[in-house]
Amino acid sequence: MATPHSRPPRIHTPVKIASLIxxxxxxxxxxxxxxxxxxxxxxxxxxxxxxxxAMLFGVFQVSVLHNLVHVVFGLAGIAAARAASAAAIYLLLGGLIYLALWIFGLLIDKTGPSNFIPLNTADDWLHFTLGVGMIALGISLTRASRTTAPSYDNEVTRGDDRRIG
Structure with missing residues (x-):
């Protein structure tokens, strides 16, 4: 039996799952x-x-900075998965960051000091794919959540577990 102060059940929405993955x-x-x-x-x-x-999987050029950025970005996605709105923002903003990084990689001299991350051509196209994929997930799964997930906003619970509002 629900009480007026009980929390709604945890809903694992697709956007939260995507952020976690x-x-x-x-x-x-x-x-x-x-x-x-x-x-x-x-x-x-x-x-x-x-x-x-150093080359991750023999393909992607990496450095300590590059690896640490991935670790921090991963931890951010895991943390964002706790709330659907944060997960959507993580996917959308992260996708935009990766598209910006793709453009940055296309424009810089790969052998010069501006390539501080470092990036190679394989990194560039992976960043493009990640950017598009994350944005697509953020948009499509947020829309899916709005049409399929029950809403508990502005609802009052009656003692017999029926919703009012």
């Missing part, structure tokens, strides 16, 4: 960037800059 993936990728064998030429892992020779 994306966050865990970023966290995992960030950690994998520090593991020799998964990251080739690990002995050439630099703190920052285009001269880092």
């Amino acid at each position: 994306v966050g865990v993936a970023f966290l995992l990728v960030g950690l994998l960037g520090f593991i020799p064998g998964i990251t080739s030429d690990h002995d050439q892992l630099a703190g920052t800059g285009h001269d880092s020779g």
Whole structure:
């Protein structure tokens, strides 16, 4: 029996699940960037800059900074998954950040000091894919949540567990 002060049941909306999955993936990728064998030429892992020779999965150029950004971005996604609105913002804003990073990667000299992250062509196109994918998830799953999830806003619970309002 619900009381007027009881909380509504936790609803695991698709947008929250997507934020959690994306966050865990970023966290995992960030950690994998520090593991020799998964990251080739690990002995050439630099703190920052285009001269880092380490390659995650032998394809994506990484540095300590690059890996830490993925770890922080992953933790943010996991934290955002606690609320649907935060999850949607994480996916949308994160997608925009990755699209901006894609454009940045296309415009810079990959062998110059402006490539401080570092980025290579594979990183650029992965950032494009992540940006588009995260935005698509944020938009489509937020719309889906609005049409399918029950709302508990502005409702008062009666003692017999029926909703008023």
